[in-house]
Amino acid sequence: MMNDNAQNLRQSDLAHYMHPFTDTEALGKEGGARIITRAEGAHIWDISGNKILDGMAGLWCVNIGYGRKELADAAARQMNTLPYYNSFFKTATVPSIELAEQLAARTPAGLNHVFYANSGSEANDTIVRMVRYYWELEGEAQRQIIIGRNHGYHGSTSVTASLSGPHMHGQGGVPLPGFSHIAAPYLFGADTELDAEAFGIQAAQALEERILELGADKVAAFIGEPVQGSGGMIVPPASYWGKIQRICKKYGVLLIADEVITGFGRTGKWFASELYDIKPDLMTLAKGLSSGYLPISAVIVGDRVANTIIHKGSEFVHGFTYSGHPVSCAVALENIRIIADEGLVENAATVGDYLQTRLRDLKDHPLVGEVRGIGLLGAIELVQSKSPRRFFETKGEVGTRCRDHCFANSLVMRAVRDTMIISPPLMFSKAHVDELLEKARKALDSTWADLCANKIEGIRHVQSA
Ligand SMILES: *Cc1c(COP(=O)(O)O)cnc(C)c1O
Numbered sequence: 001m002m003n004d005n006a007q008n009l010r011q012s013d014l015a016h017y018m019h020p021f022t023d024t025e026a027l028g029k030e031g032g033a034r035i036i037t038r039a040e041g042a043h044i045w046d047i048s049g050n051k052i053l054d055g056m057a058g059l060w061c062v063n064i065g066y067g068r069k070e071l072a073d074a075a076a077r078q079m080n081t082l083p084y085y086n087s088f089f090k091t092a093t094v095p096s097i098e099l100a101e102q103l104a105a106r107t108p109a110g111l112n113h114v115f116y117a118n119s120g121s122e123a124n125d126t127i128v129r130m131v132r133y134y135w136e137l138e139g140e141a142q143r144q145i146i147i148g149r150n151h152g153y154h155g156s157t158s159v160t161a162s163l164s165g166p167h168m169h170g171q172g173g174v175p176l177p178g179f180s181h182i183a184a185p186y187l188f189g190a191d192t193e194l195d196a197e198a199f200g201i202q203a204a205q206a207l208e209e210r211i212l213e214l215g216a217d218k219v220a221a222f223i224g225e226p227v228q229g230s231g232g233m234i235v236p237p238a239s240y241w242g243k244i245q246r247i248c249k250k251y252g253v254l255l256i257a258d259e260v261i262t263g264f265g266r267t268g269k270w271f272a273s274e275l276y277d278i279k280p281d282l283m284t285l286a287k288g289l290s291s292g293y294l295p296i297s298a299v300i301v302g303d304r305v306a307n308t309i310i311h312k313g314s315e316f317v318h319g320f321t322y323s324g325h326p327v328s329c330a331v332a333l334e335n336i337r338i339i340a341d342e343g344l345v346e347n348a349a350t351v352g353d354y355l356q357t358r359l360r361d362l363k364d365h366p367l368v369g370e371v372r373g374i375g376l377l378g379a380i381e382l383v384q385s386k387s388p389r390r391f392f393e394t395k396g397e398v399g400t401r402c403r404d405h406c407f408a409n410s411l412v413m414r415a416v417r418d419t420m421i422i423s424p425p426l427m428f429s430k431a432h433v434d435e436l437l438e439k440a441r442k443a444l445d446s447t448w449a450d451l452c453a454n455k456i457e458g459i460r461h462v463q464s465a
Helices: 002-018 024-029 070-083 094-106 118-137 158-163 198-215 242-252 303-312 326-341 344-364 397-408 430-452
Strands: 037-040 045-046 051-053 111-117 145-149 180-184 219-224 254-258 284-285 297-302 370-374 377-382 415-418 417-424
Touching: 002 024, 051 397, 070 326, 094 297, 094 326, 094 417, 111 118, 111 303, 118 158, 118 219, 118 254, 118 284, 118 303, 145 198, 158 242, 180 198, 180 219, 219 242, 242 254, 242 377, 284 326, 297 303, 326 344, 344 370, 344 417, 377 397, 377 430, 397 415, 397 417, 397 430
Parallel strands: 145 180, 145 219, 219 254, 254 284
Antiparallel strands: 037 045, 045 051, 111 297, 284 297, 370 377, 377 417, 415 417
């Protein structure tokens, strides 16, 4: 009965549902989607009743964990009081004001204004318009170009896919003009003899070179995730952000910190900008802002940009029907209260340290070239050969196989190319970390066995020295 139902749902899914970032035909050949039906704490259940440890917090977003009734109650209360009203025509709602005040208070000094949207993509799209408008008001309308990075991810709209790295380009007329990209501070992926510090400086120096190449009078802003998430968990060397900031300052270029993943405790601080001493002009927040319980995002606007737009500008002709949706704001407020009251940021720091230590135990595994991470962000990069370091010729096949073994072992880890990614809920305990590591090692062993038996398409196993 249950299985018939699952089978029917899978068929309907294939027939009608176009999933994001999915090859539907390939999904069909594999028998269709895994259907998730419920969740509690750090675990999800699929329609066949399998209990799975969620090492990805959904999609980097369920920071407080699943099943928090307080958020459902906050939503129900707000829906019963005022389910919707807009903020367009000289109006506002109570939760949207209270949340703006909270966000101004919790984000680093100088970030005091909030513009709401519904997704990280919309928030970054808003930022692109806002910074270009800022430069128009400052009498430098030719400052249009925004510089991003390879492996950067800032969203999927035409503008934010353009802002993202080249892996997001090539389909549907993207990238649009007005965007430029420099290399990421990806030490393990680089062909370099430099140590981390020197490499960080060199990677940042690429920004100055690009600004000079384009002309400083043409560059509006630089955008970066403090730690690059979906591009492969790239943790910058300690020297990187300081140098980036000195370059932005030197040329008057605005600095945008995309904290959609790193915000709300993920790195063991409320915001990764605190961790790296980044003083951004604008900050993007989404995902952990509501722990994914409802869609909401926010642009936190620093005083420099806000003052120009408020005092020199007229009406900013921009906004969304659901900007500052009162139900989403009420849920975000309750989410932030839980993060603060339950010490989840501190927990992410403590359990994060434990995760980082335990992850390093995996370095002895024949597939593991590097483990890296910070707080409750972790990555395990798989390689063809450890010494000399060689990546797989066909990228992504081994990572995908490992991800499938994880699922079969009741663990969600994501594969980005051949890097396995971990980003669990912040209520993770040391016992959860132990469960995750045990399952991860099993999945690595199974992947290794497949590789040795030449059972992974496009990959020829070569015995490393
Ligand atoms: C997920 C993500 C986005 C896009 O957010 P959506 O809500 O999916 O539009 C933007 N930036 C970063 C860093 C992200 O991880």
